[in-house]
Amino acid sequence: MSNLTFLVRREDNGLTLTCEAFSEAFTKETFKKSLTLNVKYPAQKLWIEGSPEGQRLRAGTRVKLVCLAIGGNPDPSLTWYKDSRTVTEPWPPQEPRRVQLGSLEKSGSTFSRELVLITGPSDNQAKFTCKAGQLSASTQLVVQFPPTNVTILANASALRSGDALNLTCVSVSSNPPVNLSWDKEGERLEGVAARPRSAPFKGSAAAKSVLLRISSRDHGHRVTCRAHSTELRETVSAFYRLNVLSGGPRHRILSGGALQLWNVTRADDGLYQLHCQNSEGTAEALVRLDVHYAPTIRALQDPTEVNIGGSVDIVCTVDANPILPGMFNWERLGEEEEDQSLDNMEKISKGSTGRLRIHNAKLTQAGAYQCIVDNGVPPPARGLVRLVIRFAPQVEHPTPLTKVAAAGDSTSSATLHCRARGVPNIVFTWTKNGVPLDLQDPRYMEHTYHQGGVHSSLLTIANVSAAQDYALFTCTATNPLGSDHTNIQLVSISRPDPPSGLRVMSMTPYSVGLEWKPGFDGGLPQRFQIRYEALGIPGFLYMDVLPPQATTFTLTGLQPSTRYRVWLLANNALGDSGLADKGSQISITTPGLYQPSGEPDYQLPTEQPAGNGYLPPSGSSELPLLSVLFAVGGLLLLSNASCVGRFLWQRRLRRLAEGISEKTEAGSEESQIKNDYEESQWTGDRDTRSSTLSTADVEPYYHSMKDFSPQLPPMLEEVSYPQGFTDLEEEDMAFPGHLYDEVERLYALSGAWGHLYDEVQMSPSDLHWSKDKYEDPRGIYDQVAGDLDTVEPDSLPFELRGHLV
Numbered sequence: 069m070s071n072l073t074f075l076v077r078r079e080d081n082g083l084t085l086t087c088e089a090f091s092e093a094f095t096k097e098t099f100k101k102s103l104t105l106n107v108k109y110p111a112q113k114l115w116i117e118g119s120p121e122g123q124r125l126r127a128g129t130r131v132k133l134v135c136l137a138i139g140g141n142p143d144p145s146l147t148w149y150k151d152s153r154t155v156t157e158p159w160p161p162q163e164p165r166r167v168q169l170g171s172l173e174k175s176g177s178t179f180s181r182e183l184v185l186i187t188g189p190s191d192n193q194a195k196f197t198c199k200a201g202q203l204s205a206s207t208q209l210v211v212q213f214p215p216t217n218v219t220i221l222a223n224a225s226a227l228r229s230g231d232a233l234n235l236t237c238v239s240v241s242s243n244p245p246v247n248l249s250w251d252k253e254g255e256r257l258e259g260v261a262a263r264p265r266s267a268p269f270k271g272s273a274a275a276k277s278v279l280l281r282i283s284s285r286d287h288g289h290r291v292t293c294r295a296h297s298t299e300l301r302e303t304v305s306a307f308y309r310l311n312v313l314s315g316g317p318r319h320r321i322l323s324g325g326a327l328q329l330w331n332v333t334r335a336d337d338g339l340y341q342l343h344c345q346n347s348e349g350t351a352e353a354l355v356r357l358d359v360h361y362a363p364t365i366r367a368l369q370d371p372t373e374v375n376i377g378g379s380v381d382i383v384c385t386v387d388a389n390p391i392l393p394g395m396f397n398w399e400r401l402g403e404e405e406e407d408q409s410l411d412n413m414e415k416i417s418k419g420s421t422g423r424l425r426i427h428n429a430k431l432t433q434a435g436a437y438q439c440i441v442d443n444g445v446p447p448p449a450r451g452l453v454r455l456v457i458r459f460a461p462q463v464e465h466p467t468p469l470t471k472v473a474a475a476g477d478s479t480s481s482a483t484l485h486c487r488a489r490g491v492p493n494i495v496f497t498w499t500k501n502g503v504p505l506d507l508q509d510p511r512y513m514e515h516t517y518h519q520g521g522v523h524s525s526l527l528t529i530a531n532v533s534a535a536q537d538y539a540l541f542t543c544t545a546t547n548p549l550g551s552d553h554t555n556i557q558l559v560s561i562s563r564p565d566p567p568s569g570l571r572v573m574s575m576t577p578y579s580v581g582l583e584w585k586p587g588f589d590g591g592l593p594q595r596f597q598i599r600y601e602a603l604g605i606p607g608f609l610y611m612d613v614l615p616p617q618a619t620t621f622t623l624t625g626l627q628p629s630t631r632y633r634v635w636l637l638a639n640n641a642l643g644d645s646g647l648a649d650k651g652s653q654i655s656i657t658t659p660g661l662y663q664p665s666g667e668p669d670y671q672l673p674t675e676q677p678a679g680n681g682y683l684p685p686s687g688s689s690e691l692p693l694l695s696v697l698f699a700v701g702g703l704l705l706l707s708n709a710s711c712v713g714r715f716l717w718q719r720r721l722r723r724l725a726e727g728i729s730e731k732t733e734a735g736s737e738e739s740q741i742k743n744d745y746e747e748s749q750w751t752g753d754r755d756t757r758s759s760t761l762s763t764a765d766v767e768p769y770y771h772s773m774k775d776f777s778p779q780l781p782p783m784l785e786e787v788s789y790p791q792g793f794t795d796l797e798e799e800d801m802a803f804p805g806h807l808y809d810e811v812e813r814l815y816a817l818s819g820a821w822g823h824l825y826d827e828v829q830m831s832p833s834d835l836h837w838s839k840d841k842y843e844d845p846r847g848i849y850d851q852v853a854g855d856l857d858t859v860e861p862d863s864l865p866f867e868l869r870g871h872l873v
Contacts, residue, residue, distance in 0.1 A: 081107035081141055111140035111179070114203040116196075125187050126300065127213035133183045135198030135205065144200040146172055146181040151195055155183060189213040189269040192243055213271070215239040215246055215295045218306040227312050229284045229331070235308055237293035239274040241267035246295040246304075248276035253289050284331045287312035334361045337389070363388030363395070363441040365451040374429045375549065376459040381416075382424040384439035384451060395443045396422030401436040401452075431457050460550030461490035461523075463543065470556045473591020476534025484527040484556045486543035493518065496525035499542045534560065561591040564638040566645040566652045573620065577628035577658050583620045584636055584652070592640040598623055599635040599647075629660040 070087065082104060089099040118133035125131060135146045148155040148169065157169050170182035181198070185191065192211040197204055217240040224233060237259075239246050245264050250257035259278035267273035280291070292307040320328045325344075329336060337359040344351045367385040374380035384396065396417045400408045413433075414425040422441070426433060434457040442448035464487045474482035488494055496516060498505040505527075507514055515526045523545065529537055537558055544553040565587030574581035586594070596613035598621065613621045626632065636652045638645040647653065 076105055076107050078107055078109040078112075078139070078141070080105050081109070083107075106141075108141050109139070110201045111137040111144045111203055113138045114198065114200050114205050116198055116205045116207050118207065119209065121207050122210060124210050124212055127188055127211055129187045129211075131185055131187055131209065133185075133196060133198075133207065135181050135183070135200075137179045137200045137203070139177050140179070140200065143172075143174065144179055146179060147199050148181070148183045149197040149199065155196075187211045189216055189241065189243075189271065193270045212243050212300060213269075214297050214300055214302045215242040215304045216269075216271075217241075218293060218295050218304050220291075220293055220306050220308045222308060227282050227310060229282060229312060231282045233280045233282055233310075234277060235280065235291060235293075236275055236277040237295075237306070239295045239304075241269055241271035241273055242295070242297065243269070243271040244297065244299050245272040246274055246297045248274055249294050249296070250276065250278045250291065251294070252280075252286075252291045257291070282310065282312055284312055285333060286310045287333070287335060329357075332359055334359050334389070358389070360389050360443075360445050362445040362447055363443050363449040365439065365441065365449045368439060368451040368453050370452070371454040371456045373456045373458055374426070376429055376431060376457050378429055379425065379427050380429060380455075382426070382437060382439070382453055382455065384422045384424075384441070384453075386420050386422075386441045386449060388420065388441065388443045388445075388449075390443055391420055392443050393417060395441055397440040397442070398422075398424045399438040399440060401438060426455070429455075429457050431459060433457065456491060458491045458549060459489075461488045461494050461545035461547055461552045463488040463545050463552040463554045465554050467588075470554065471559055471588045472556055473559050473561045473588075474529075474532045474537075475561055475591075476532055476538060478531045478533050480532050482529045482532050482537070482558055484529070484541055484543070484558070486525045486527070486545070486554060486556070488523050488545035488552065489521050490523065490545060490547050490549070491521045492547055494523040494545045494547050496523070497544045497546065498525075498527055499544070500537075501539045502542070505541075529558070532558070559591075561642065563643040564588060564590045564592075564594045564640050564645050566647075567596065567636050567638050568652065570634075570636050570652050570654050572654065572656060574622075575656065575658060577661055578626050579622050579624040580626060580632075580634075580656055580658070581620065581622045582634070582636070582654075586617075586619055587638060587645065589638070590640050590642060592642065594638050594640045596621075597637045597639060597644070599637060600632050602627065603631045603633065626658050628658055631655065631657045 072085070072087075074085070076083075084102055084104050086100055086102045090097070114135070114137045116133055116135055119125065119131050133148075135148065137144050137146060155167065155169060157167055166186045166188065168182075168184040170184070173180050179200075183196070183198075187209065189211065191209050192213065193208060195206055195208050197206040219238045219240070221236045221238065222233060223235075224231065227233060235250075237248050237250065239248060248259070248261065250259045257278050257280075259276045262275040262277070264272050264274055274295070276293070278291075280286075287310060289310050290307045291310065292305055294303055294305045296303045322328055327340065327342075337357055340355045340357060342353040342355060344353075363386040365384060366387050367383070369383060372380060372382050382398075388395070394417065396415065398410060398413075398415060400410055402408050410424075412427060414427070416423040416425055422439060424437065424439075434455055437453050437455055439451045439453065440448055441450075472482055472484055474480050486496060486498075488496075496514070498507070498512075498514070505512060511530045513528045513530070515528070517524055525543060525545075527541070527543075538560065539558060541556045541558060542553055543556065544551055567584045567587050569583075569585040571583055572580055573583050582598070584596075586596075593616070595616040596618070598611040598613065599608055600611075600623065601608045611621075611623060623634070633655050634653065635647050637647065645652070
């Protein structure tokens, strides 16, 4: 026999012990016996996972607590306790189940059991414990909940007029504490609050009292107590309905048998029965009391809707006594007087119902209307109702074909804006070249929004491709009453379109006010420029419109009684719009000094005989006849002198034109002069202007410039010129044909234009300019006119080259 004493540990669980017996007599045999140890031990560790302890939970929150234990032999049993009571699932099961208790689960040497509960007031500060043998772990929940109950206590049940009623509002329990308030039919009442005290579920109880003086008018009124939790943003309310008994101080039978009532309410309206009795018998009579009261609007449909062109009634129903035929009146609310008109609307009144009938409804009739009821008992009743006119979509069409420009280099984006009016709501659809647009394509994104009856759709096209996206996009707006559409052309960046609608707004002898409609800007910021000439006077003048985006401008520096031709040009970084559009030019004649300013005369002034000079006003008819004759004779002398001067001036111009003609025939094409801007031709990629010379057209316009150098007015910018030119007499100079156009564009010279070139005074010193102060003025003009040939097309950024597809 052999005994073994062994101190086991939890790690020895499952260990096998073997005993062997052998003897010298039985050398060939060995006896063995094995034993497996079953070591019993508790769980090593126990803890709870779930909501952090102390975290505030709102009543109704779903919380899951998990109890976990490691080790233990035999397997530990995990038990949940709430405070000191074992947690079990309710029977029968609740709907919804507030408590769900999971079964024991094992994963390796880890055991777990879940407890899922919907928090309520009873869970506030409750201690949830999980036990496994001698081990235990606990957690505590903090639950916030609104008042579990709000109760109103009254010190009396039977009320009569003049009684004092004390009402106490009690909030049984809440966490956090609530604020109590009183009101009667919306009128706030001041009360007295009691000190907070502890309450069930470890919450807080509150109470507030209010004292009321009862009158007969309070009968049927509700007194409401509201318990509001600021932190939970929740309110629980209760109300107490006042029941004021009739009789008592309000009714009294006088000595003569009359019944006297005071503080009469509409509840007193009705039939009263009189009962009389004496020794001879009894008698009865019925008396009706008719109580008059101010009207109250009971029904008013807001909003009232109708299709455009249809008919509709705006109905207003009231409770009033008496009911008068003309007690209904209607007003239309609007800021302007025309918005308040009720023309073409019919007012109908029948009993307690008034109607405003609208025939053939128009969009202008939509808006707010007010029903006013006055039966002679103040105050009148007023009710507001909105009239909504339903109509099919109407898409805004700024131009017959709206254009949007974007560079097609796959790096730019473009936004197409579609705007429509319509009621009810509008749905937008887009097509490209007639094919429905796939808005699932990430390159296309649509944003829609609306304000009132105005709806908008913004289609953004990312990474615009010239091959794929230069197309005609159609926006269609649809609602149940119809549809409308507009076309938007996506094009390349280009020169602007010519402006249109050029017209005269006002005119004086020295100025003219112009207005126009801008054209498509080509996708780049555009500016406007005015080009004008006085007929019969050489050269053009230019005036830049400021600010650049203006559509009105006053052209100044004009002369009285002079006919002008005016052109309007638009330009951007890629060039100008040209002068081909007739809508961007106009002819005007300024009024004389003694003529009233006003609208322009678009026709040439009527030629008067040479002897017809200016006649004085009609008021001068009272002057002596001799004074009139002297005045007419003086005017005739002046007229003859002007005719002679004009003849000499035309002969001089003819001689100068002959010199220009000779120069033109000998010079190159680049130095030829052309005066008529409209006949200029655009050639090549550099926008150079080639022209031909017409002696008949140029004869009254230019002088030969070969043999003299002009004195120039100062430039707008201060520029220093390191080098000049000398010996002009030895150099064969040829000025470009548009030289004078550009000079006049920058400098508006005063005086009569016919004497422009005659007034240039020359001196010998003017022919030799200092080398260190000036350079060749021809270069200056070239830069001003934008005629430099050194700018290559590729020097512009890609988005400004305007490649067309």
